[in-house]
Amino acid sequence: MTEVRVPTLGESVSEATVATWFKKPGDRVEADEMLCELETDKVTVEVHAPEAGTLAEIVAAEGETVGVDALLATLTQGDAAATPVADAKPASSAAPAAAQSNEVKMTDVMVPSLGESVSEATVSTWFKKVGDTVAQDEMLCELETDKVSVEVPSPVAGVLTEILAPEGATVDAKAKLAIVSEGEGAAPAPKSEAPAAAAPAAGKDVEDAPAAKKAMAEAGLSADQVTGTGRDGRIMKEDVAKAATAPKSASVSIAAAPAAAPRGASNADDASREERVKMTRLRATIAKRLKESQNTAAMLTTYNEVDMTEVMALRTQYKDQFEKKHGARLGFMSFFTKACVHALKEVPEVNAEIDGNEIVYKNYVHMGVAAGTPTGLVVPVIRNADAMSFAEIEKAIAEKGARARDGKLSMAEMQGGTFTISNGGVYGSLMSSPILNPPQSGILGMHKIQDRPMAINGQVVIRPMMYLALSYDHRIVDGKGAVTFLVRVKEALEDPRRLLMDL
Template sequence: MASEVKVPTLGESVSEATVGQWLKQPGEAVALDEPIASLETDKVAVEVPSPVAGVMGQQLVKEGDTVAVGAVIAVIDDAGSGAKAAPAAAPAAAAPVAAAPSVESTTLSPAVRRAVLEHGIDPAKVVGTGKDGRLTKEDVLEAAKKAGEAPAAPVAAPVAATPAAPGRHEERVKMTRLRQTIAKRLKEAQDTAAMLTTFNDVDMGEVMAMRERYRDLFEKKHGVRLGFMSFFTKAVALAARDIPAVNARIDGDEIVYHNYLDVSVAVSAPNGLVVPVVRNADSMGFAEIEKAIADLGKRAKDGTLTMEDMKGGTFTISNGGVFGGLMSTPIINPPQSAVLGLHRIEDRPVVRNGQIVIRPMMYLALSYDHRLIDGREAVTFLKTVKEAIEDPGRLLVDL
């Protein structure tokens, strides 16, 4: 007896998805509710659980196919019949695997598969650190690094025997649904909003000193590290009270003002940049903000963010400094009207009290929709954020 596996409900207004990865192959044992496939929607990856315990049967669609909600994508065979066949097939398959590892037969994401091929790594010999022990790109790169540090061994011969295409070559990889959506939304933002970016720089000395002073006590009490994001989130909340247009949006011929601050935090995920939301950030304390951001960042890396995590958002903070970026012009996240870009901290000479001194400086960039936000408001908002960061006491006394 076989049970059908159908595409689950993916969220409000989401009717289809792309099959990103099969997590189980035909003949493998499957437990009840165990993920057998990963689907990519416009915003997040969604795992499809098995409705029954049994053995993975036929896969009715391929990776990269578009499937609708409710569509049957696979069947799970009854454990009684399929479980006996699976062990018998294992010994026969062992010989060719030992002779030459097959990347195609391993459940790998496109990025991981590409890294495996580029570095000549046997995925079967690498311990995965991803969700449910899956292999990540970082695992492959770490294995390649270790292999490079180790002395050359005879086992490298099979890799050398594999014929390689000489000269220049190209590779075509289909864009993921998430990447297509990112491209579409960013282009729509440029085509719709009258975007403009204003810059300032901020002396990070006081915040860095405060972090150093309270780091251990903060982490001991709250179980999370005190980072820069909580300071900037609180500074944005403070500035948005004086300049509410920055936290508003245009809806037709109306302006919608929010008396709350839901901050979209741009974080890097395996399939691209995502912007989960920290809700009611204006009413949160430093520890609550840090915990919320840490949780969203971890779930983005694990690919476990939900549609609900991505909904809404009234203002975005994007920290390109973690990648070493010195300056950028971030793009608005529609329908929001502004985004604050943070960058790397760099020691630079500045003038203080008539003297040239070296200070840890960071460039700030505020991109905004000029249809709603005037230049004076944008500059005032960014100046308020700068003053709050350079004098963190303002965050405590609401100045």
């Protein structure tokens, strides 16, 4: 007797609902054949048979809520197991080739490692199509996770026989993406568009996900108003959300908005000039995390300004020697990183975080440096910045920035930051209030350096000034601490020698 249990659901997910059983007691099942689907508040999880046998008993019925590792069903083993489906397909699809050579081998293309806390990804682009010849390590497709893009290379040289996860599909960390056949006689698998197209029609007899039923009731939608994307046309929770936010028909929109008619353009006309693009996973995650930050932290921002005269003079004097010796350009970020490290030692709560009812003080500084990329904002982390020299900081920032722009950052490189610096000045921002990067309690916003008239010793002089903004979590950082931190950063930048003297 073999037990079928709830698989790992994700780092922060502790329970799921049994949505659909695709087998009934007494049915014969193959190893890795899908038995049922579980639905969490975020994703749908497929449960596969651990081995071939017969489904003896279903312990958790449809609609039941189960925890991680809960018993779902039991299997009985038998010797009459059928030939696995995975083996049957290649044999029929490549029969002519097999007659010529026994060297044709089918190799699965699996989702690569996505990172410790990432459980799923979206297939963004296929660079090859079925029937294309591919070389070993040649890129087949690109996956997009919440934070990074992941390239999927071909594990072997051969022919791309079958694509199992099309563009736009969401796949879990252990999913099969495609099949590559090795050998000159390899051929693509026969296409089966007809059965796939028929699936939605049959979906009328398929039980919709419990969460989807609830969502439809709340949104006032009927099943015929929602297009199901689940197995056999099942309506999933995300399908209801999509239908609820879809634009109404042109006739309804026009009838509902007679006031727009005098302006000479109907809603339908406006719609024809609009473009709707689905949010990328990265953009959706950015939106979610920023909103969560505002909802969970008592965020407040304090401002100051810094005279950049001394830093600019020091940089001008030594930048050529610095680059010649260290092979890195001397920028402003190393000065700001050093100044923040200096200030964090005096005001450690800005470098701390809240964990339940405890405050966790970090006796190290993992500096997050926000970087804009073509796909959105990412925050690579410079680890142990408090122990690094100016040259080491500049090299690390340059290397992380280049990897961010190329989409090469790993999940590990963007986790564990204790404080963040965001430089909106490179885009011309004069003043802004940065949003916290949870669970961090502080973020420093740099801005554009601009010449302004300043009163110095009774005289009006022109000085290169920059506004600084510190956003902080007021639950852990008091106003006095926030102001003190910003003043220490200002003092260190206006007199960089203080950094050398640790003053």
